[in-house]
Amino acid sequence: AIAAAAEALLAGQRDLAGLRILVTAGATQEALDPVRYLTNRSSGKMGYAIAEEAARRGAEVxxxxxxxxxxxxADVRVVRVTTAQEMYEAVLDAYPRVDVVIKAAAVADYRPKTVHAxxxxxxxxxxxxxxxxxxxILQTLGERKAHQFLVGFxxxxxxVADYAQEKLKRKNLDLVVANDVTQEGAGFGADTNIVAVYDRDGLVAEWPKLPKREVAARLLSLIAQRVRRVS
Amino acid sequence: AIAAAAEALLAGQRDLAGLRILVTAGATQEALDPVRYLTNRSSGKMGYAIAEEAARRGAEVxxxxxxxxxxxxADVRVVRVTTAQEMYEAVLDAYPRVDVVIKAAAVADYRPKTVHAxxxxxxxxxxxxxxxxxxxILQTLGERKAHQFLVGFxxxxxxVADYAQEKLKRKNLDLVVANDVTQEGAGFGADTNIVAVYDRDGLVAEWPKLPKREVAARLLSLIAQRVRRVS
Structure with missing residues (x-):
């Protein structure tokens, strides 16, 4: 932790100091019975990269x-959940006390109506x-937004562009990060991603295929600029 | 590989030399669409432990x-599959050329009828x-059994005991390894397992909580005795 902090200081990268950032990551699992469940291909890599980079740059994550x-x-408070319902509760619980939410998790939209014992x-x-x-979750965060800066995926x-911008408006987000998960080197499981970022006025940035770590760094720079501007 | 072989020789544990053993492991994934899928809690640890121990004791795995x-x-031929259908094809393809099948995989019983593009x-x-x-898969292996020794989980x-013995008979298995996955330290995800082994005549062995590596070793000893006896 000391070495990482020293390195960040040397690199002049403490631009997120003082910010409390909530990041969600990974897929949820929705049980049918004690053995079977419904899930999705999210590996959690994008969210973990964002959490790691944000902590390195001084945020409380x-x-x-x-x-x-x-x-x-390292240097991140980790809350482990399994289901969409548990993620909803953990996120809503922390929401009033954070400045930024970056929702990189792929939460199940549907769950089995009956869970067999x-x-x-x-x-x-x-x-x-x-x-x-x-x-x-994101809809609820959008509805209850006070001072928070909301970023969705x-x-x-x-x-992709249409659906992403429509999602941003419907859910009252400040930024949306869009990716076409059918592209080679984008999305689930990969160590790279190919994304475009939109705000209410349209396209903000479009990046080539980059390591998820680098996507995280660029996205956090965009967020830092915007959060600092309004505060 | 040389060190492992030397160690096995020193331990007098080449009792599986000359046997071709097919092991299945892990869960299958059954897609609803490019992102979502149905799966189960199998981690693959039990099957991997069996494959590793069998190779160490001289089997071709x-x-x-x-x-x-x-x-x-190490020293195992690995065939990677995703769906139950792919596992079926890979197992049936290898079946005529193996002496023993140990089916530790948790294969999906059902898949979505329609996979959305x-x-x-x-x-x-x-x-x-x-x-x-x-x-x-196991039903098909039982129906097409010639010289093979079939072990199911x-x-x-x-x-647990009733269901396991009923499965052994219905699927024409030689041994069935039963475990109650609700027990602490048994089954999915754990590094230990608590199992009972049955053949057509009833209970063969019942072991306390053991590392999966040790369950693998004991199970392979049971199999070796029985396969050597009939050949």
Whole structure:
């Protein structure tokens, strides 16, 4: 921690000092029974890279994370959750006390309506699984926004720019980071990402394929400029 | 590899030399769309421990594995698959050329009937997901059994002994390894396991909580005795 802090000081990169940043990362898991669950391909790498970089640059960081295979970054408060409901509660609990929220987690939109207490035995050739909506975390954060600066992610497979900007407006975000997860080197599982960043007025930045660490650094610089400007 | 072989020789543990053993491990993933999928809590640790120990004791090992966070063991041929269908094909392809099959993978019983080509957009409050059965690998292996020795796993949450023995008979297995995955220190994700082993005549062995490596060693000793006896 001391070496990282010294390095950041030498690099003049303490531009996030004094900011409390909440980062979410990874996928949630929604149980059907004690063994089976519904999830998605988020590895958590993007969110972990953001949390690590933000802490290195002086921010006080809370990382709310779904189950991942990653090592938690140094100097970050880690809150582990499994389901969308648990992530909702952890994020809402911290929300009043943070300046910036960066929601890099891929939260399940739907969960099984019934969670079986015992492992379901297979039987019929087909099975109907009823799903219900999970609480919409970003929507709630947008509705309850006071001083906070809200950054969302839009992982899409088509019409990426449209969907991302529509999401930004609908959820009252300050920035949205859009990526086409079907592109080679973008999105889930990869160590790189290819993103475009939008605000309410349109395109803010569009970057080539970069290591997720570098995407994190550039995104945090954009956020720092904007948060410092309004405060 | 040389060190491991030397160590095994010194320990007198080349009791599996000359045997070709197929091990399956991990969970399969069944896609709903390019982002979301259905899976289960299998970590792959039990299967990887068996593959590693079998190779160390001289067997020629093929490991057919779902996606896991584990390092592949040394001296093992690794075949990576994602879905139940892919695991079915990989296992059936190797089946005629192996002497023993140890099916430690937790294969999805059901998969979404429709896989959406694009990420589904959330909309309705509830959603109905139609699932269909995946091919039953163990059932097929049991039906096509010639010289092979078949070992299955039964991960249960209730009536463990009953379900396991019923599975052994229905699928024409030679041994079934049963565990109650609700027990502390047993089953998914843990580094230990608590199992009981059954054959057609009933209980063969029941072991206390042991490291998965030790469960693997004991299970392979049981298999070696039985395979050597019939050949």
């Amino acid at each position: 809370i990382l709310v994370t779904g189950p991942t295979a990653l090592e938690p970054p 015992q492992k379901m035995k297979k039987g019929a050739e087909t099975l109907v699984l009823e799903l219900e909506r999970t609480p919409d 839009a992982a899409e497979t088509e019409r | 093929i490991l057919v594995t779902g996606p896991t966070a584990l390092e592949p063991p 694009q990420k589904m957009k959330k909309g309705a409050e509830t959603l109905v997901l139609e699932l269909e059965r995946t091919p039953d 039964a991960a249960e949450t209730e009536r």
